[in-house]
Amino acid sequence: MTPYRIVEKAASLGLNIIAICDHNSVENAEVTKRLAKKKGINAIPGIEVTSFEEVHIVGLFSDISSALRIQDIVYDNLQPGENDVDAFGYQVVVNENDEVLGFNNRLLIGATNLSVSKVVETIHSFGGLAIASHIDREGFGIIGQLGFIPPELSLDALEISRNITIDNAKTRFGEYSHFPWLTSSDAHELSDVGKVSTGFFMEHSTFDELCLALKGVEGRKIILY
Amino acid sequence: MKLQELVDSLSLVVKTASAHLTKEVTGGYVSDLLSDVIANIKEGSVWITLQTHQNIVAVATLKELSGIILVNNRTPDADTLKKADGEGIPILVSSLSAFEIAGLLYNLGLRCR
Numbered sequence: 001m002t003p004y005r006i007v008e009k010a011a012s013l014g015l016n017i018i019a020i021c022d023h024n025s026v027e028n029a030e031v032t033k034r035l036a037k038k039k040g041i042n043a044i045p046g047i048e049v050t051s052f053e054e055v056h057i058v059g060l061f062s063d064i065s066s067a068l069r070i071q072d073i074v075y076d077n078l079q080p081g082e083n084d085v086d087a088f089g090y091q092v093v094v095n096e097n098d099e100v101l102g103f104n105n106r107l108l109i110g111a112t113n114l115s116v117s118k119v120v121e122t123i124h125s126f127g128g129l130a131i132a133s134h135i136d137r138e139g140f141g142i143i144g145q146l147g148f149i150p151p152e153l154s155l156d157a158l159e160i161s162r163n164i165t166i167d168n169a170k171t172r173f174g175e176y177s178h179f180p181w182l183t184s185s186d187a188h189e190l191s192d193v194g195k196v197s198t199g200f201f202m203e204h205s206t207f208d209e210l211c212l213a214l215k216g217v218e219g220r221k222i223i224l225y
Numbered sequence: 226m227k228l229q230e231l232v233d234s235l236s237l238v239v240k241t242a243s244a245h246l247t248k249e250v251t252g253g254y255v256s257d258l259l260s261d262v263i264a265n266i267k268e269g270s271v272w273i274t275l276q277t278h279q280n281i282v283a284v285a286t287l288k289e290l291s292g293i294i295l296v297n298n299r300t301p302d303a304d305t306l307k308k309a310d311g312e313g314i315p316i317l318v319s320s321l322s323a324f325e326i327a328g329l330l331y332n333l334g335l336r337c338r
Contacts, residue, residue: 050260052260053258054258054259054260079260079263079264080264081263081264084287086286086287087283087284087286087287088283088287107263109259109280109283110259110260110263111258111259111260137278138277138278139276139277139278139280
């Protein structure tokens with residue numbers, strides 16, 4: 001899963017927007033964005049933060065510098081420990097040519113000491129979108145971890161994983177249908193890229209248009225495939 | 226005590242790595258937050274949890290645990306079973322709750338410190 005290969009795969013599938021959301025890290029987002037731009041794809045810089053309660057929250061940002069600032073906060077609040085390559089694999093930082101520039105030795109699989117509301121608040125403070133990841137998954141999904149979505153949590157959208165159909169999700173999580181819903185591959189392997197996707201009716205493939213589409217503003221909307 | 230003794234005295238159902246029940250159990254810990262387990266569990270412990278996803282195997286390998294006990298008759302995911310067999314991590318299932326199993330293990334003399 002190098003930036004180059006991800007972009008090539010996305011291009012071959014005709015995807016217009018992707019987001020790189022590494023666990024607790026943003027170090028591969030800039031290279032991916034540059035490569036994607038050459039293919040006419042918008043690779044939104046993102047991050048998947050693990051809250052203290054082990055809830056996964058995705059943050060999507062309009063620019064790399066906002067994403068990098070949240071990375072700083074996440075790194076400052078990540079539980080101590082070093083990555084174990086046998087248990088969790090290599091955490092590589094890669095350039096455009098698939099060359100490994102270095103390894104991230106932090107325990108990125110670990111949790112931060114930031115509560116889920118703090119994570120959402122921090123993402124918003126940098127103008128980002130806060131999305132509850134794979135709410136249908138028991139492990140690391142907000143409903144699995146907390147039992148419910150706290151009513152005061154101002155999430156911008158809920159993500160449903162590729163393991164469930166929209167209809168089944170609506171049946172199981174109907175009480176949360178007032179949220180914007182989307183689905184994505186959550187690809188952890190190249191073959192997963194684009195397995196499912198969400199369509200948006202909007203003017204351009206930009207972050208700002210995405211924000212409008214999530215809110216259903218001025219004719220923009222989400223089209224769930 | 227050996228993992229096999231726990232299996233016998235607590236009627237645990239062995240789901241994986243049955244060849245590794247000779248492992249010595251030197252402690253116990255209860256938690257469903259992986260970050261907490263990574264931070265606090267002692268090597269050789271048996272980990273009591275209701276988490277069934279495959280990351281529990283990675284944690285058990287990382288912390289060199291003797292095994293994992295799933296409570297409330299929880300079924301490990303298919304990926305989890307495969308990974309646990311591959312890594313030689315016994316996953317045992319109990320019909321009891323975490324509270325009950327922990328109490329029984331404590332009675333048998335296991336500690337977490």
